[in-house]
Amino acid sequence: MKRSEFLKNISLATVLLADGSIIPALGADSLAKKTKLRFVVASDGHYGQAKTEFESYFDTAVKQINQQHKQEKLDLCVFNGDVIHDNPDFLPASKKALDGLAMPYYVTQGNHDRVEPQVWEETWKMALDYDVVVKDNAFLFGTTSNIKGQYLCPNVSWFKNKLEEHKDKKNVFIFVHITPVKWTDNGKDCIEFQELVKQYKNVRGIFNGHDHDQEGIKVKDGIPYLFDSHIGGSWGTDYRGFRVVELKKNNDIVTYLMNPITKINEASI
Template sequence: MKRKDFIKQVSFATFLLADGSILPAFAEELLAKKASLRFIVASDGHFGQPNTDYKAYFENLVKHINLQHRQQYVDFCVINGDIIHDDVNFLSTAKSYFDDLIIPYFVTQGNHDRATPEEWERVWGVPTNYDYVYGNNAFLFGTTSNTEGKYLPPDIEWFKKKLEEHKKKKNVFIFIHITPVKWTDNAVDSPEFQSLLKQYKNVRAIFNGHDHDQEGIKTQDGIPYMFDAHFGGNWGTAYRGFRIVELQKNNTILTYIMNPDTKINEAVL
């Protein structure tokens, strides 16, 4: 839903809250408190992984994201890799769950999303590397794997081209599944990518999945790298949740994890 349509819809709106109560709201009052941009990042659903309740994991994620949007407007969400678990035949089914989201969504390819570039684009309608512009913000979505599930660094040439293209944007946000700094056992250290990012002062944050037990923020060269744990799979944090990011009107970032009912790990950047 476009922002102007949202404003029209809630001008004399009522909202159904989680406890079943109804909250009346005026659009002006609601949006006065809204950040200039609010989005959600979730990763690692592993649809199709044996001995996991993967259908329920996807249903719960969609339910909680839609609830967030109904309670406080969300511009879009990003599913940051490992959507499925190895079998490319699960891609279309996984997409059918995300199509129940009431907000736009974007996807990235993880190491368990073993699709060819052609298969990926046929299902999602986007390449494995692509960008999106929202106002004065650019969002770069990149693959860090292939059909073999190999752990790879980001495509340096593609990112170099896009970072240069968007160098006059106020903010650039990057989404890649595998961490390009060797902080964890499952990361792929990419000094070349780290060096590239240092050249562009408008890079505000990198978002990573892959490490299901990571729910915090790490910093390299002044750039925050944010993890969101997992919403599926058979290992990681005790909860299955997602990250919320709010770009404030003064251009600071407020971010926190929903686990998925309680806000934790709040940080201002």
Template sequence: MNSSRRHFIKNISFATALLVGGGVKYLTASEVHELKPKVRLRFVVASDGHYGQPKTPFDESFSAITRHINQFHQQNPLDFCVINGDIIHDNKDLLQTAKQKLDHLTMPYYVTRGNHDKVTSAHWESVWKTPLNHDLVVKKNAILLGDTSNEKGEYLSPDLVWLEAKLEAYKKLQHTFIFLHIPQSKWTANAIDTPAFFELLKKYPNVKAVFHGHEHDQDGVKMKDNIPFLFDSHFGGNWGTNYKGFRVVELLKDHSMLTYLMNPTEKINLNIY
């Protein structure tokens, strides 16, 4: 076993293959590694860094996540990365510093606002140079990054008018991936209920997956209407899973989607399913 394959298998936690037609299959780390030649799009999602939270090693957390994602990128090239909310912890003056830390990422990256990113839309745009609701296309796949909070830190639904307009604009693309910090169903303790959000998604069969942060203790997959809603635990903050990692998503040539968590600091839950 070569060193890169050994490192990959050691540090992957578990893998979920989401097949065309809604089927789900759980794979071993070795099986995941063998699928690498079939990957047509690969990206990483990480969330909840909480830069500036008192009594936490936030500088070290940001240095660690950028270093480990970059190391992964060297062996497994990424098309982009998303930092899905709660980049800072309440102090708006730290947003620029947090960005400087994230700028060490060596691939394109995009961000969403979380409930602890308590800044105005103007301040957000001045730092990131993108609006709070942001969209782009990567390899014929739509990427929608929606806002689910405000300057007060309230838990909000996404702007459904904006979301519907973008879903309609991109409905002829092969896949759409949606990133929202706050979960929109009461699957978890800190989520909210937005039935209209799910009714909207039903109209667009090319929605491939939705990604949430916010819930530091959640690292699984919720299925609703054949759409996977995925969590990625946390890479900072003072609570959550006993590891800090990131989620990898790989779209395969047959349009199946493979997703797994990478834990860079300790070995966890190999082949949990």
């Protein structure tokens, strides 16, 4: 089955290959191929949320991500929004917790990261919209909110410039906290962004946080949108986990969730 031009949910047990094919996970020979790039995507820690064990949630996530790194090197980790829960006073402590990661990490701003842009950038040493290149792969990170916690579409002008800049990269991975397709009650229908990204065939995945109860992969215009559950917060899946992504030598991508100790929902894209 080839990439299609219509919106399609993908079963948690399916495989998406580099050529756009979708096959059953059991039939994927890419699972055993050598990995050339490996990273983790986590989100929604909600550090500081009342009546939650947020310190413990962060401690568990950091330890388990570091364990992944120990087992097989991680090139980076992305924390895709809602690091804190509204109160900017928790920002230093949340950063201290994430500084325990043993690999480079990057963050995006979510709707509960209600921090002045200057404070955010001074804390993380990262802009609200920025890009990183790792092994001929471009990583684009975009904000989808502001200090008021509004749901916003990604900055299309910025993404257009960066997608054009990186059009010759092997792969492009995009990270935005709020889902830019109205699949869920908490998503936002960002038509202009959807029309932009489908023009670039090297966009291999768009990673979303925000929807704590979403743990699968959805496809629109041939592009997979990947969800990663949550590591904290008061609602969502009955486990608190993160997504591992492994780019193979043949340019297939194997991805699965850790819950946070056991591997689940393995697929390839």
